[in-house]
Amino acid sequence: MPLTSVPLPDADLAFDPTWLDAAQADALFAALLAQVPWETHRIRMFGRTVDSPRLSCWIGDPEASYRYSGTRFEPRPWPQVLAPLRVRLREAASIDFNSVLANLYRDGRDRMGWHSDDEPELGPRPTIASISLGAPRRFLLKRRDGSGERLALELPHGSLLLMRGETQRHYRHALPPTARPVGARINLTFRAIRTRQQAPAPP
Numbered sequence: 001m002p003l004t005s006v007p008l009p010d011a012d013l014a015f016d017p018t019w020l021d022a023a024q025a026d027a028l029f030a031a032l033l034a035q036v037p038w039e040t041h042r043i044r045m046f047g048r049t050v051d052s053p054r055l056s057c058w059i060g061d062p063e064a065s066y067r068y069s070g071t072r073f074e075p076r077p078w079p080q081v082l083a084p085l086r087v088r089l090r091e092a093a094s095i096d097f098n099s100v101l102a103n104l105y106r107d108g109r110d111r112m113g114w115h116s117d118d119e120p121e122l123g124p125r126p127t128i129a130s131i132s133l134g135a136p137r138r139f140l141l142k143r144r145d146g147s148g149e150r151l152a153l154e155l156p157h158g159s160l161l162l163m164r165g166e167t168q169r170h171y172r173h174a175l176p177p178t179a180r181p182v183g184a185r186i187n188l189t190f191r192a193i194r195t196r197q198q199a200p201a202p203p
């Protein structure tokens with residue numbers, strides 16, 4: 001299926017529920033589960049540093065280090081299985097993604113709280129390409145201005161969601177826990193990090 005635009009005011013979302021076919025998605029899920037050095041990231045929440053309620057791994061080109069939630073992450077090298085995906089995404093989104101945050105939600109208790117992907121390294125209008133594998137989970141977007149504008153999207157195995165333009169500026173997103181018995185889910189959020197060489201000169 002082609003990427004189709006998802007209507008949401010002042011956001012720019014494009015979605016393809018079957019971007020990867022089932023066989024590709026199955027193979028990728030199994031390879032990532034086995035090969036990625038999954039770890040518990042420490043994140044800052046309400047002034048305290050706590051364990052993130054999921055497993056993660058920051059992967060990228062050597063210069064693509066990233067600071068989020070008060071911690072600096074040096075990238076792990078790209079696993080082989082992600083190389084063709086990176087090429088295909090570059091064509092689909094016209095962006096040369098140099099890094100990816102991989103997340104493993106072990107079961108329905110693992111989750112991600114409300115946030116925007118608005119770190120300065122991402123630039124003012126970042127494109128983020130989010131691939132979901134494994135158990136389908138609900139992804140929520142909520143407008144930051146308190147107007148109540150919101151959207152829920154079910155992200156199935158093999159789907160691709162692009163968040164572009166002003167989406168991060170106007171919306172937060174979250175992956176809530178679920179009481180339903182669900183299996184593991186892997187999410188890959190490809191990002192283009194501005195490296196020191198590309199950063200604009202200070203005034």
Ligand SMILES: O=C(O)CCC(=O)C(=O)O
Pocket residue numbers: 101103112117130139155173175187189
């Ligand atoms: O798991 C997801 O679908 C979203 C993850 C996310 O928003 C993030 O890692 O920044």
Ligand SMILES: [Fe+2]
Pocket residue numbers: 115116117173189
């Ligand atoms: Fe995010």
